[in-house]
Structures are given as C-alpha cells and as structure tokens.
Amino acid sequence: MREMRNVQLYEAVAREIGEAVVSGRFTAGSALPPERALCEQLGVGRSTLREALVSLAALGIVRMHQGRGVFVQQVPSALLQARLARLDSQPSMLDVAEARMAIEVAATEYAAMRRDHRDIEQMEEALRAMDADIRAGGVGGEEDTQFHILLLAACKNDVLRQLGEELGALTHRIRHRALLVEGRARPANEEHWEVLDGIKRQEPERAGSAMRRHLQYGIELAAREFGETPTTAGS
Amino acid sequence: MREMRNVQLYEAVAREIGEAVVSGRFTAGSALPPERALCEQLGVGRSTLREALVSLAALGIVRMHQGRGVFVQQVPSALLQARLARLDSQPSMLDVAEARMAIEVAATEYAAMRRDHRDIEQMEEALRAMDADIRAGGVGGEEDTQFHILLLAACKNDVLRQLGEELGALTHRIRHRALLVEGRARPANEEHWEVLDGIKRQEPERAGSAMRRHLQYGIELAAREFGETPTTAGS
C-alpha cells in the first residue's frame, strides 16, 4: 500500500524550487525568474507560487525584495537539508531542562565577570526575600524566578538572557514542584547564595559549578517525572 | 536619521499571529479562527493572511489542515522565540557567538555520553571530507557546518540541536570568515578531530573543553569584528 500522502500543491512547489536550489540550477546570490514567469513554467497560479516562495523565505532559503526580485540566499546545503526536515518531533521536558542548564551555567560564568554593583544588590535582595518567604512557611517560588531572571540580566548577553527566560518559563512547573518537595526550598536557596557568592567574588568557575549543582536537581526530577513519556506528538 | 524599515505586510501579520501564540492568546493544540474571520479581524486580504500562515507553518509554529482549520503546534515557546527571531532584526553577533558556545559545549558533553556508532561514522566522514577539501585548496566550509550539525544530532537532545542549528546559522558568516583567515582552516579541523576523539572515547570533559577552545576563536573574531558596531543589520 502506498502512503498516498495528501500533499498540498504549494508544498510541492516549495520542495521543487528548494531542490532546484540545492542542485545548483539556481545559483546562490542570483535572482529567480519573475513570479509570473515561474507560474507559467510550473503551471500553477500566482497565489500558490507565492505561498511556496514565502515559506522558503521563512526558512531563509530565498529572500524577496519588492521591485527587484526573489534572490537565492547562500545557505550551506547541509543546513538546508536540516531545515527542510524540520517538521518532526516535540522536545521532552528533560531536553528543555538540560538546555536550560547549559544556558544558565554560561550566563552565571559571564555574570561573574560582568556584573555591576546594582546586579549584586538586586540579587541579594531577591534571595533575602526568598529566605523570608521560606521562614514564613512559603516555598519562595516568585523570588526563585526573580533571582534567575536577575542573574540572566547580569550576564549582559541578550541572547542568553532571552533563551534563559524562555526555557525557565517552560520548566516552571518542574521547579515549583521541586520547591514543594520536603526540605528542598531551603537547600535550593542556600545553593543560590553560593552562586551569588561566586559571582560577587568574580570567580566564574566557582559560580558556574554551583549553578550546575543547583540545576542538576531539576534535571533529575524531569528524568524521573517525564522519563520516557511517549510525548504524544498530537494529531 | 530614522531607520524607516520597509517591512512587508505579510511579515507583520506573521509576527502578530506568532506573538499572539507566544503570549498564550491562542492555546497550543487548538485551532485559529477561520481565515476569513482573521482577515476581517486584521484588516488584510486573504492572500496576505495565507502568506503569513504559510510562513508560520514553514517554521513549524502552526499546522494547516484542509477542510479543518489552522492549528497551533504544541512547540515549546523557547524554540518559537528562536524561530521568530528570524523575522525580527538580528541581535549582537558577539552575544550569539557566546550563546552558541554554551549550547555546543553542552551538546558535545552529552554527545560524548550518548553517541552511537553511526554518529561517529558520519562525523569522521565529514572531517575526512573537510581534510580533503583543505588539501584541495578549499576552506571546508560546508563540511565544517556538516560536522557541527552531526554533533548536535549526536547529543540526542532536540532542544539543544535546534537551538544550536539556529545559532549556528546566525554565525555562519563569521565562521566562514574565520576559515578564510590564513592558516585557520587546518587548525580548525585539527580541533574538530580532538573533539571527536573525546566523544569517541566517551570523555565528556575532554571533548567539551576541546570544543570550547575551538569556538573561542569565533567569539574573539566576533568581538574584534563586531565589537561595538551598531549592527546596522545591513541589507
């Protein structure tokens, strides 16, 4: 039995053009034929062709300039194939937790080198607030998040900050659960203080490994909790 | 002088919808309003809306089903953000290079623990091809990219893989320039071999620090080149 995939026309056109680019029929940097000519050549309407071109542009394979033409971008063929095959799986919580550790440990190291007095003050304030909340019987979830956000700002790298915040938001449920585990909130904040101490003394190595130990718990929790969930890729 | 960016309407619509998805206004898994309703809501024609939707679909943010509707994919917003960044202006090259190092070093360490025989074979093949290209007078740019993509796949973490590919694509120009610098292509590949050796022996520490040394050059180049350039996003 054949798969008989119900592939849409504009997808087919996009693949057609994409393969023509890969095969070198359209050299990088040069312009494609005008849309109206390509329509006739491919036997499709202009709407369909444009949807194909727009989707290729979204993948960075071509670039469209009004009044000038559609130009083939210089993109390595290896990366091109990786992009075309990007309609696949859905990452697991464990993957997200691991990526978050990579980002935050790096951010911690840079923060230890680039932090200013204001960063230190704000982070200390957040940690003191978390201490207070814990003593009052809370888990300090808000303050925990605040500390990590302040740390990401202190590294003075917008990419790390943005990625860290996004990944942090995704692991929020896990982190909250971790803090709820008996006796986890207090040691968690002690680890925070260790990290901050390393940043304060401008010792990237120490601060980074302290953060690594701190985040390791989240990874282990994610592994236990979401270990080998089939990750129902939906529909 | 103002930038006076000449942004296209369908790009603006795509960002609008994309941000609505990120902000949670459209919950993952559910369907967007029908195209005609969205047209009226946004005040644009259906062609424009469809071009926006198709570009979002190409990025894996939504999925279109004929006769049923347009559905929001259940994709972690971190990847979403990285993908949307493509539609926006580009961040600092130095920031990107640093973030890339964080991601790739982590990926290298995990790859050293999780790689299988096939990963090793493919990476060795890529490096041999790069050696050959260099001996032939080339710089091995394609093979360099290929190696890093294979490594990201070997770490068995989809989040790290996708983020690494995104950041790698952004630093493509810098890397190519680095390889063109006199005598840089050959040492670069020797560092590749060191990384692969560490992965092969399942020594995360060694492989990771080898990768760190390897990528350090790119960071320094980015710092020299784009040190405090206003990043005019040159068209």
Add this chain to the structure above:
DNA sequence: CGTTGACAATTGGTCTGACAACCAGGTAAC
C-alpha cells in the same frame, strides 16, 4: 559634459471574488 528630474517598464505586494477539495456532523433511507 555631467547632473537632475520626470517617466515608463519591470517586479514583487495586496486585494477581491470565485470555485474546487475536503472534512465533520446531521439526516434520511435502508
């Protein structure tokens, strides 16, 4: 001779309306 400015041609960008393909759900016939 060089520069400027208007103008036309070319190209991508957007809108409109129509119809086809497809899907879900209800309804009538068996």
Add this chain to the structure above:
DNA sequence: GTTACCTGGTTGTCAGACCAATTGTCAACG
C-alpha cells in the same frame, strides 16, 4: 443499527486587477 447522502464550514487554488517599490531611460537643464 447501519449506511448513504446532504449540507454547511473550512482550507486550497485560481484568475485578474491594481498598488508599491525599484530600476533604467532619456530629455531638459546647468
């Protein structure tokens, strides 16, 4: 109870027209 069909809604595709940006031409001007 099951099947077949109808119907309304949705995405997919097409055609044509017009808008907007870019480029090249060429005459008028200094």
